[in-house]
Amino acid sequence: MVTLTPTQAAWRIAAAVPDPEVPVLTIEDLGVLRAVEADGDRVRVDITPTYSGCPAMDTIRDDVIMSLTAAGFAEVDVRLVLSPAWTTDWMSDAGKKKLEAYGIAPPSGRAAVSTGPIRLLLSVRCPRCGSLDTHEVSRFGSTSCKSLFECRACLEPFDHFKVH
Template sequence: MVTRLRPTDSAAARVWDIAAQVPDPEVPVLTIEDLGVLRDATVTAGEVSVVLTPTYSGCPAIDQMRDDVTARLHEAGYARVRVTTTLSPAWTTDWMSEDGKRKLAAYGIAPPHVRSALGDGPVRLQLSIKCPRCHSPNTREVSRFGSTACKAHYECLACLEPFDYFKPH
């Protein structure tokens, strides 16, 4: 379960709520809040500041996200807007909302499986990727990279449909 970082201060919470509605440019069914890349929102001395964490350091969508957040906040009446990115802590699929994972599946992309740490041992991943269409676990990886670097390309051997799988990290 991911702790939501929505600010408690009403001015910052309003900024967060506006930024939270920005869709992910690569998977437009998700918002940046669903994806977990929206990390902070503050208002200080008349300047609005939003912090985003890209899904990985070379994510090409982060520039579009920054532009879209800036545009939305300008449209909402904020004149001074600063959107920055941070790589620390690194983004993880654990930050995705459960609602976001449901939206991915409904959109035809298999959501990342929950990672679970076993004490001090290694992190284990569920190895069976279920088809988001027919829910069969009888699938195979076609390519480690799908339509974006965040996703792998799979094929369902039951219904024969291709699909992307959002890789956990």
């Protein structure tokens, strides 16, 4: 049996908190969970919003505090860390697969480009039928992080998690 340190235990608990806007993802899948440090029954958690002003951050903070206090941590401090800015590059591969299974096209490509040509989004694969014959209906979907697409093959609308 492996005994976890308080920091490891706190990380596991915080990592399991679901994203309130896309509940199939945890905040770890999304890459919003940045750091966890525990000292006895005190814990500090750093989270980074997907964009400045993200309304889900208050709920995420409250859910992290509730989960950790329910697990026995007496003092929980959740800090909002804005730098470096969140990027879809921080999403886990498992999280991207969960998005697709949920019906949201995951971000394709990498946001962090250091050198070379600028990548352009030519098409987004439909998460329902797999077709590349899709078009953007609106730059903003159900949340600011997503855009609304329509598949010309199956005629279904779907969200696309934008690369940023």
